[in-house]
Amino acid sequence: MPGSDDDLCFEEAMFDASPEESGAVEVPLHGRVFFGALTVATLLVSAMFARVAYVNVGRGAFYAARAEANVGKEIVLPAERGAIVDAYGASLVRNEPIFSVFLNVGAFLKKDPEARLRFIDELQHILPPMAIGGDVGTIVANADLERSARILLLQGVTVETAIALKGMNDEAVVIDNDFRRDYLFGPAFAHLLGYTGMSDTERRIEGKSGLEASYDAVLRGQEGRKLMLRDAALNVLEERMSAAPLPGATLETTIDAELQQYVYERMREGLRALGRTGGAAIVLAPKTGAVLSLISLPSYDANIFTLPGKNAERAQLLNAALHPLFNRAISGLYSPGSTIKPMLGLAALREGIIDPTTSVYSAGVLELPNPYDPARPSRFLDWKAHGWVNLYSALARSSNIYFYEVGGGFGDRKGLGVARIESYWRNFGFAKKTGIDLPSEASGIFYGPEEHERRTGNPWRVGDTYNISIGQGDMMVTPLRLLSFIGAIGTGGYMKQPLLMKAVRDAEGNITESASPRDILDFSDFAKEMHEVRQGLEAAVVKDYGTAHKLADLAVTVAGKTGSAQIQNNAKVNAFFVGYAPAENPEIALLVLIEDAKEGSLNTVPIAKDVLRWYYEHRLVKSE
Template sequence: MLFKSDKNKDLAFEDSLGDDWENDLGIVEISIGNKPLVYLGAVIIIAGLLLAITIFYLNFGNGKFYSARAEANVNDEQRTPAPRGLIVDREGDVLAKNEPVFSAILNIKTFLQNDVSREDILRDIENILYISPNDILGSIDKNGATGNYTGIALSDNLTQNQLIQLRALNSPAISIQNDFERRYINGPIFSSVVGYIGRASPANLKNNPDLSAEDFVGKAGVESFYDSELSGTPGIMVTAKNASGQVLSEEKKNDPQIGETLSLTIDGELQKYFYARMQSGLASLGRTKGAGLAIDPQNGEVLALVNFPSFDNNILSGSGNNSAKLAILNSSDKPLFNRIVSGFYNPGSTIKPLVGVAALKEGIIDPQRQIFSPGYLDVPNPYNPQTPTRYLDWRYQGNVNLAAALAQSSNVYFYTVGGGANTQILLASGSTQNTGHIDGLGISTLSDWWRRFHLGEKTGIDLTGEAAGFLPSASWKEQKTGTPWLLGDTYNVSIGQGDLLLTPLQLLDYISAIANGGTIYKPVVNMNAPHPQVLADLTDLLPEIKEAQKGMIQAVTAPLGTAYSLHDLGFPVAAKTGSAQVQNNAQENAFFVGYTPTANPQIAILILIENSKEGSLNAVPIAKDVLNWYYLNRIKK
């Protein structure tokens, strides 16, 4: 190490060139040894080794991670929407299709990273699309935690003016994408079956990691049940950008694949007629709520399914204004409620064919055993012997056997075979004669037979929202009310009242088994779904079922039959009507079930009118016209 002293300050330049210039300058050399050089070399070597290790790690150890990260900074993958598959009826007529539209998507990541222009973006969106900043920020706060919630759909169907204005913004946070809007043909007529679609909800995203928030998914009907088949596969577009967000290149990674076409069992022309006839029938009664169903009893195919009030699925699935959507969603009439598959109803007298079959098979009665109905059944009252408990028939019936009891819908007959009673017959002289006591099936045996006909269970139809109905029992009542099951409870369920609740679908499915001789099929809406599928084989009951068929045919052919107004149709029909008191007997729901032809049934139908003015009589005219249309346009042709 060298230090300079102050000695010989005035040394001349020439003297500094001599051999002893160092001494003359007063420069002193101090020896410090070799250790610092060793330390310095060691530091350099260690630093070099660390650098080499780091380079090796980046290139070989974790190179893929950093390469992907760098690529993500410049490559933007965008999903290209796939058109949903078409929905067609059994003849191939289109019920749901797609129309090309432009939609606007807010890229959440880009929007949140841009602190400077965030307020400007919100203001532009509000000015062009009339969406408040609070709504957008609220949606981000609510859904942003979902990993695949990458964007917010600002508009599903941009107008030309909106498209021009948004493109003029040239904002990297707002993307315009080619999209598809679902369009339903005769929406209100088919909406109960077809359903509707909407943007994926947070719940959808949570359940399916392959979804994006911009995707449309089925929300009801076959659109929901067969969503995976209808959805198709989105394409992928890779956009390369520089650090400032400018697009460098675009490349298709995958082309979108259209979803599968879904062919339904629905007869489109029948559905239209059924809907129109139900609509006019309800209007003539001043009523708004009801439902209709048609099934092929030979295989379970659903031919028609209508609900009232209905809804226009184009409003819910498309770019309709929010007020129209809210009017549907918040309506007190619940137009989205599918009465056929989800509604709980007392079946009324339509349960009587099942009770008759059970009573025959259990040996409670024989087909010809007559029971006299004076219009009521008196049962001794142990608490007040002077005042018996009276259970009413709906009219004087006289002597009736099973066929006549079904045809005329005698309550007294089915009180007796269901719960048991002392019986009489009316003699020609006008007096009555006691004919002994019938024990009746009882609630336990009735429950077994309900389940044997697959009641109290879902049918498994390929529609969303199916309910299982409700079958009461003695233990259930004891647990719920703390009171025992009484004879009157058995009487009530024997005629389809009380706590026995079925869906209209279950009801017609069991009636279809009566029509075809004992096979309960799983109802099906997708023509390409495996079918027919047997839910219950009751063909061993064919002798008893034939007796029930006689009663349903007689309901149409006999003057006292409850469906006698169908006798002039010109083709054989079997039918059963039913009325069920609801809301503390203040209202009646009317049911009609029937099928044609009687020898080889090709269609079974159900009509439901809620709060009917005159019970089942109001349902018969609608049924008559629907059966006649089907016979003339499908069976006779």
């Protein structure tokens, strides 16, 4: 039957059938209702387009950058830092597995401004700005966001801190595996090895001082990268290793770890017995420049900078009045005292001021006429009356009056004078750095007449020349430079660059870099003069009147020079011993310095003796 309901289509039902026929009840649509619905629809569509416009125009750059970051971003994986070993392969550091705190940059940026402020406030209650090197907002602003999708906030956290951070339950905070540098011998090696810490801009671990800083490029290794694929909600869809981290190279050093520990303990014991705190000691091989031991006291435990929860100790260390972070051996500038007399001897012999047997009488005091008050002559003291002395006995006895006359002249004897003394000082390298592979080495200082007058307001007088002739007043040198000079006298005038790096080996054990001896100064043309000066340095030990005679009963021959320099208007005395052994063919050169020594250079000789004995018994005898 045509027109059956089963064959009724949607269009037919709406337009062909009358209301009566179809059984439908028609309700007329009121005009205002239609207009209202149209208005709502228009507003909804407009709002949708406005939101799209806001996202794409108003905050388009922000969302575009965030979207790009969320789709795929690499995370930097820290590389294990390279090993540092001594000359015999003994480990000086190790890498301890730890947990570190990172900021997930994407999750942080996803937060609205108010949420970010709340997050920063909560985080900094757990990790104060002092602990992480600034407030989180500044760290993010200064960070290289192209380098990694997360930023290192703090290396190494305590269990309590980790629990508190986990309690935040915020994906912007990540606690992940890392490494902490562990310095196995603490204060004994602090000024050699240095320590690691957070870089200011890249937020990565780097060497901050010592060998850790000098060889940071080879020790740090190569960071790995892991690609994190995420959706717009920052859910991780896939993790893919882009590049595995490569461990740093092994730094083989010239350091003799057993000797270093012995020298450190012996110096500490010696200072404690004197009630003193400051000093330095250096042992090097003068033929090669290899540094076997280098001590600066007071010292510190470098682990304070790598262990978590040590903020108070770090602050105390940085503000300590005794400056334990300061490396006195290479950065300290000291008046050399009588240890400069070998240089005066070389210069005076070369200039013909004296010959080795020229005699000067030391009555214990030298008096210069005072033209302004003849009744009150200027007096320059010797440390004792020595009688007649020549070059050999003057060096052995450390006669001041002999070197007053050699340097500044007296009566009919014309001395070197300040200009020639300064010239030899500079020609022998005292004003230059040695180039040791440690940061912050200082250069020596010599204030000539013009600078002296500018600084003091007084003209240069012969008394000032007398002072510099015995290593006091307007000259200062580092202990390392002084030792390098004396060691070179023992080896014939070839001054080697002091070095701590022996070789660098990659992860496969291949040598990628090695050190070889390098001359930084050659004064071998002073062979004749050095022969005479060496006799004086040997006499200081073998002669019963020598200032270092206590070394005479050692099983190894020694040549050396003691020295005392008065400081702070003669209120204090810094004491030196510097020498080499065996005297006839030096294998080591040694310097001992004690700041504010009670009895001058006499306090340095016992320490030097014990170090030389140890070296003879543990190294020279074994090598024969």
